[in-house]
Amino acid sequence: MNAPHALILPYPAQGHIIPLMELSYCLIERGFHVTFINTEFNHERIFAAISLPGQAKLIDGVHFVTVPDGLEQEEDRHDFGRLTTSLMTVTPSFLEKLMRNNGAVKFTCFIADINMAWALSIAKNMGLRTAGFWPAAAGILAAMFEIPKLIQDGVIDEEDGAPKKKDVIQVIPRLPPMDTISLPWNSFNDAYTRKIIFNYLMTNMQASSNAEMIICNSFEGLEKPMFNEMPNILPVGPLHTRFQSREYPNLCQLWLEDKECMAWLNSQPTCSVIYVAFGSITIFNNKQFQELALGLELTNRPFLWVVRPDLTNKSINCTYPSGFEERVANRGRMIGWSPQQKVLEHPAIACFISHCGWNSTIEGVRNGVPFLCWPYFADQLFNQSYITNIWKVGLSLSLDENGLISKDEVGSKVEELLKDRDILAKSQALKKLAQKSAMEGGSSFNNLNKFASFLSDI
Known part of the structure; x- marks a missing residue:
């Protein structure tokens, strides 16, 4: 047959x-x-x-x-x-x-x-x-x-x-x-x-x-x-x-993956790196883009940030804050697109600042990585509720009076997340369920x- x-x-x-x-x-x-x-x-x-x-x-x-x-x-x-x-x-x-x-x-x-x-x-x-x-x-x-x-x-x-x-x-x-x-x-x-x-x-x-x-x-x-x-x-x-x-690279990616970031991750301590990625659709304006950059700098931790070629509005020329790239050169890495599944499997990853798209959510869960939630649209708000209120494996980032997620919010929430032993334990428990x-x-x-x-x- x-x-x-x-x-x-x-x-x-x-x-x-x-x-x-x-x-x-x-x-x-x-x-x-x-x-x-x-x-x-x-x-x-x-x-x-x-x-x-x-x-x-x-x-x-x-x-x-x-x-x-x-x-x-x-x-x-x-x-x-x-x-x-x-x-x-x-x-x-x-x-x-x-x-x-x-x-x-x-x-x-x-x-x-x-x-x-x-x-x-x-x-x-x-x-x-x-x-x-x-x-x-x-x-x-x-x-x-x-x-x-x-x-x-x-x-x-x-x-x-x-x-x-x-x-x-x-x-x-x-x-x-x-x-x-x-x-x-x-x-x-x-x-x-x-x-x-x-x-x-x-x-x-x-x-x-x-x-x-x-x-x-x-x-x-x-x-x-x-x-x-x-x-x-x-x-x-x-x-x-x-x-x-x-023998073949990933056959479902619309962007060229930066494979060199894996060697960089290999040089980082276990559970030290903040991974930042917002999927294939999220768009930032210049002010929000810069606040995120400054927030990552404030953490004083290593980070891997996926800055997609079209992450910022095409009508606005978004730029890094003055001197940012030089100041974070020894601990920050910005790339166009990542081999995300391999990144999230890596022992150096400490947490995931995510738009909460379902693929990212399921990949983070499967690897026991706690989340900082930054939803953009559609089902991502629902997924954020799952992560923070039902599974309790992450925290939400809150808007300030200007409708922005401020650099201080990013910095403080990263610290709060990584010190929360209950979230870390629940993340590992959900990982075991996923693997089983x-x-x-x-x-x-x-x-x-x-x-x-x-x-x-x-």
Whole structure:
């Protein structure tokens, strides 16, 4: 019998590509062939970042194919209203053609990011087994499924999801409560984008009914109340790229990784380094950028700071404070992008100043690293509540009267975090739970086997 062949589709953003690529390796390890779909734009960026020719098709056991996203080369892929509208218009016909006319390759199953769940009906009509993958906290998925009830109860507007009243909702007991103003779709700056994203989310939640199974990058001990309430969501995390061949660099990064930072970490004492990274989307203005720099200087500790090439607003020329680079030269390192999983595994890391994106959250948890939370938008506020109020493995950074996180706040909270033995102990306990889940015989390991077996039943 031929091996099952999975066709995998992420939403075209860094935080979505990473866990679905990790899932790809889990399936390859279980005897699958995998074809991974990137947009043409992201495919070019990934292969440029790893210095491999873009026309390469089969790398490290993964077969890569591309579809257009409908945007011009110079357009901003962080304009999520424009991107999602374009995807819905352009991509379906290319996806159907790919499934129908892929030469000698016969796909047996289709796994779609739930944020691309509209594509599941195409695969279902082709007779493929279908599955949905949720790349964020399962608690957020539960909130998404509650949208119709929130509309019915008069909590949010049915047109754009705007809160009709300032309220706090709790979808499932013992999960973090959510302020209606901070629901993920309400975190975008302009009303037009908020409306598009809200309606796109509603479309995908409805379309997710075409998934025969839904899995997520979490584990039972991390969100136990959620999985007790919704046993149809199968946790398979924490996913990890440990299955990747050493012959190839990371195939899911849109930026060139600074590998030299690992040698620098090797020279630092155990539990001494503050790791600072804000994912692929967070933007700072110049004042906040400088306050963070001065706050890191105030700690008088070694730090590794990921200053993404587009971390600051393109219309503003953000600069380091005068003399900062010289003053911290012996203990601070600023890099464009990091091999984050390897960094967080390193014994020199003491804590993680994070935007609380789910990939960063799950990676920090898996390595027992305590957090200083600096959420930017969307689900990150919910994840912060998990970290600080439910799991108690981190602290929040607070805004001052000017709406900034001040240098003094950064300096004092780092010291408070690293002296809090309870947080450090809880971080290590959660690390053990995560490792136990992913090990052979663990709940997530068994769920992955169950998922693979389901997809193989053709």
